[in-house]
Amino acid sequence: MAENKKFDPQALVEEIESKFELFQILNEEGEIVNEAEMPELSNEELVELMTRMVYTRVLDQRSISLNRQGRLGFYAPTAGQEASQIASHFALEKQDWILPGYRDVPQIIWHGLPLAKAFLFSRGHFAGNQAPEGVNVLSPQIIIGAQYIQAAGVALGLKKRKADAVAVTYTGDGGSSQGDFYEGITFAGAQKSPAIFFIQNNQFAISTPRSVQSVGKTLAQKGIAAGIPSVYVDGMDPLAVYKVTKDARERAVAGEGPTLIETLCYRYGPHTMAGDDPTRYRTTDTDNEWVAKDPLVRFRKFLEAKGLWDEAKEEAVIERAKEEIKEAIKEADKAPKQKVSELINNMHRGDLPYNLKEQLEIYLEKESK
Incomplete structure (x- = not known):
């Protein structure tokens, strides 16, 4: 006869949490620490990924400057989240749909939204919400978490059409506390819809530390309640983010349903440029700790060791970005006033x-x- 054991619900929680280990391929020194999981990317693709990350960092710097000059409206800084944002997008296909949060403008730009339209969105101009034909993006969602429900609906539509595509959406750690978050992943899981849900855990929901929001060891484990595969990944590691996204997409188009991915990352700037002061809730030590994990520095070291990147290449990208941003803001300035x-x-x-x-x-x- 089987021995009777006292039921211990806390032990069950701890057992589940112990399964969520941080997935990483590149360490902070740009060294491969997980050779078996290295994604199949050509040298040209590796360089292109770095190019997009550097370009996005410049775009963030210029957007902050333009905002301070009064030439942009609402803006949420992205520096520090390039691996989470750009490497995840790099694993997608043109036919996939992106439902961004308000910090996720870089992904929809690389998906085909013209820079000038991104600037018009920031200004609140209706033309900024009009994506060109064939660019499968929705406008950045301001309501926190609402894009999760929308993504579940788009994904179900893709499934019914038997499309070779997925719906991808992003929110922050604060968004994972919203009711819409749970409704979206639960519905998509029940329908086995082709969706990829990202939680970009940048440590602070505006000013609320992640530790205050949830006692869970990870945010990824929330997906277990919906019965969907869930991943906890180093969001400062572009190769790791790319790999888990690529795998999630393959499962989704194969009919295996959605995936929840938590990217552990950090935003170096304020929550938005609308008066937030991160020095009131973050310490210099915390900032410095995450600066040491900078995704651009990490990936630069990796590429330089392979002889694929140097200062001249990076400067060329920076100058190209500055010029294209300059022309895009001129184009946005020409839009008729609303x-x-x-x-x-x-x-x-x-x-x-x-x-x-x-x-x-x-x-x-x-x-x-």
């Missing part, structure tokens, strides 16, 4: 309620003068 009448007509199709009809008439008259 009118209140356009706002009303864009937001409301068909018959307007009487109060908006009155307002529309008022503004049409003002704008005609």
Whole structure:
């Protein structure tokens, strides 16, 4: 007869948590520590990945400067998250759909959204929400976590169409505390829809430390409740992020359902440029600890050791980025100024309620003068 054992729910939690080990391929010195998991990337692809990461860092620096000059509106800095953002996108295909959060503009730019439109989005211009034909992106979601539900719906649509594509979405560690987060992964898991859900754990949901949000060892383990594969990856390691994303995509298009991926990373700047001061809730020691893990430094060391990267190549990328950003902001400046009448007509199709009809008439008259 089997021995009776006292049921210990806490031990069960600890057993599950012990399974989530941080997946890594490159250490902080740019050395391969997991040869068996090295992704199949050509030298040209490795250089292109680095090129996109450097370009994105420059874009972040210039966007912060443009914001301070009053030439951009809402902006959420991305420095420190290049491996999480760009390496995950690098594993996708053109036909895949991206449903970004407000910090995930770099991914949709590399997916085909023109830079000028990204700047117009920041300014709140409706043209910034109009992606060109064939560019499978939705506008960055401002409501925290809402993109998870949308991604579950898009993924189900792709499944019903038998499309060779996945729906990919991103949120932060704070977003994983939202109800929409659970609804999205639960629905996608139940439907076995081709979705990849990212939690970019950059340690602070605005000013709230991740440790205050959840007592769980990881955020990735939340996917277990939805019955979907879940991964805890070094989000400062571009090769590791690429590999887990590539694997998740292959499973999804093979009909095996969604994956939840937590990328452990850090944002070097403020939460947004709208008055956040990270020095009020982060210490210099914490900042320095993560600066030592910088994804660009790590990947640069790896490529330099292979003879694939040098200072001249990096400077060429930086100058190209500066020039293209300069031209894109000029193009954005040429966009016609928005009118209140356009706002009303864009937001409301068909018959307007009487109060908006009155307002529309008022503004049409003002704008005609």
